[in-house]
Amino acid sequence: MSLNIKKQLNSQLSKDVLNVLELCSQTADENDFKIYLIGGIVRDLLLKRKSFDIDISVEGDAIKFCHLLAEKKYCKITQVQNDLKTAKAVFEHDVEIDFASTRQEFYPRRGHLPVVAKIGCSLEEDVYRRDFTINSLAMSLNKENYGDVIDYVGGVNDLNNKKLRVLHDNSFNEDPSRILRCLKFAARFNFHRDEHTKALQEKYINRQLHDDISWTRIKSELKQSFSLNMAKVYDMFLVNENYKLIYGERPDIKGLEIKTLIDKYQPEHVWLVYLATVLKNKNIIESFCFTRAEKKVFTDIEHLMNAHLSMMNSNYDIYKFFDKKSVESVLVYYLLTKRKEALIYLEKLYLIRVELNGDEIKELGITDGKQIGKILDELLKKKLAGNIVKKSDEIDFVKSKIK
Numbered sequence: 420m421s422l423n424i425k426k427q428l429n430s431q432l433s434k435d436v437l438n439v440l441e442l443c444s445q446t447a448d449e450n451d452f453k454i455y456l457i458g459g460i461v462r463d464l465l466l467k468r469k470s471f472d473i474d475i476s477v478e479g480d481a482i483k484f485c486h487l488l489a490e491k492k493y494c495k496i497t498q499v500q501n502d503l504k505t506a507k508a509v510f511e512h513d514v515e516i517d518f519a520s521t522r523q524e525f526y527p528r529r530g531h532l533p534v535v536a537k538i539g540c541s542l543e544e545d546v547y548r549r550d551f552t553i554n555s556l557a558m559s560l561n562k563e564n565y566g567d568v569i570d571y572v573g574g575v576n577d578l579n580n581k582k583l584r585v586l587h588d589n590s591f592n593e594d595p596s597r598i599l600r601c602l603k604f605a606a607r608f609n610f611h612r613d614e615h616t617k618a619l620q621e622k623y624i625n626r627q628l629h630d631d632i633s634w635t636r637i638k639s640e641l642k643q644s645f646s647l648n649m650a651k652v653y654d655m656f657l658v659n660e661n662y663k664l665i666y667g668e669r670p671d672i673k674g675l676e677i678k679t680l681i682d683k684y685q686p687e688h689v690w691l692v693y694l695a696t697v698l699k700n701k702n703i704i705e706s707f708c709f710t711r712a713e714k715k716v717f718t719d720i721e722h723l724m725n726a727h728l729s730m731m732n733s734n735y736d737i738y739k740f741f742d743k744k745s746v747e748s749v750l751v752y753y754l755l756t757k758r759k760e761a762l763i764y765l766e767k768l769y770l771i772r773v774e775l776n777g778d779e780i781k782e783l784g785i786t787d788g789k790q791i792g793k794i795l796d797e798l799l800k801k802k803l804a805g806n807i808v809k810k811s812d813e814i815d816f817v818k819s820k821i822k
């Protein structure tokens with residue numbers, strides 16, 4: 420007997436979403452389409468977890484199906500991708516759904532993005548292009564079997580046994596970013612790799628082949644995994660030697676150490692703090708196509724690590740050493756070197772600024788540029804030493820210089 424999750428659906432999804440699914444269901448029946456909820460949402464329904472994305476797989480042409488919905492004014496189509504025959508639509512109450520035509524894919528080059536072999540294939544053929552059995556489940560949305568779970572690969576059993584299992588032996592060769600997806604799901608659900616999947620992963624990671632891979636996918640998965648800010652993601656990343664995937668180096672750092680610092684100092688790019696402790700290879704850093712702000716973290720780290728740091732005797736010395744460096748880079752510098760000055764900087768000095776600017780000092784009567792610079796520096800020293808706190812004190816100090 421097949422598993423039916425209509426009850427879960429009704430209790431876990433909002434009324435608005437259920438109404439939209441009902442509209443899709445009716446339209447599919449009226450027009451002889453077979454449609455399914457697919458992937459993450461079915462997995463999350465079975466796990467009784469909140470799911471964010473709603474993906475519907477259409478056996479046939481998803482764009483055509485979306486147009487039928489739009490003609491009835493049920494939705495607005497917001498995006499169409501003709502080569503893959505996928506579409507995004509927004510329904511009443513901002514319910515957003517991704518529609519994809521069933522498709523078969525193949526990988527012309529190992530590790531690169533797949534190419535579509537066939538669009539509008541059977542659901543069963545579609546399912547086999549996916550990463551893990553738990554992500555390969557579908558749930559029928561047609562009326563005659565609404566809520567029936569369709570499981571071609573033993574995904575329900577794996578969900579019950581908390582197992583992450585690939586669908587075939589070539590899975591990681593085709594898409595190594597799945598190694599990181601595995602990490603993400605293991606941490607998020609507290610699941611484990613099955614023995615064969617683990618062996619395939621180790622084989623991929625330890626092979627000496629350095630072929631190029633899709634860094635966009637790798638970056639996206641690393642970002643998702645490390646943004647979870649979970650100590651165990653990092654620990655598993657090291658223990659499972661996942662860092663070898665990005666030609667990283669294993670540091671002697673525990674995930675909890677990083678998490679504690681992140682919780683305390685709240686850097687903007689949480690994931691980069693984790694990543695930068697292992698990623699040192701310049702060529703690979705280039706491959707990541709980081710944004711300007713992301714790149715700055717790496718250049719700052721490089722500068723800090725290469726700087727000849729003599730004795731830092733005063734707050735002023737510490738301030739000057741770390742001045743204008745990103746919080747992320749100061750944290751990574753601390754993690755790699757354990758120099759306590761990095762934390763003194765973040766804790767006590769990072770936000771200290773001289774409030775007066777050059778123009779204001781000019782207005783007070785000092786016109787020589789060099790002298791203004793000198794005064795600003797002196798003010799900074801005094802502020803860092805705690806001898807000056809308020810702006811009015813800064814003004815008094817400048818006035819005393821004129822006298």
Ligand code: CTP
Nearest residue numbers: 458459460472548549550551554555594596597
């Ligand atoms: N998928 C895959 N290989 C990848 C990425 C995705 O096979 N490298 C498949 C999986 O079947 C997945 C589906 O595409 O369920 C949708 O991908 P995505 O939205 O990234 O995954 P979710 O499983 O929905 O994960 P999340 O809950 O993190 O959004």
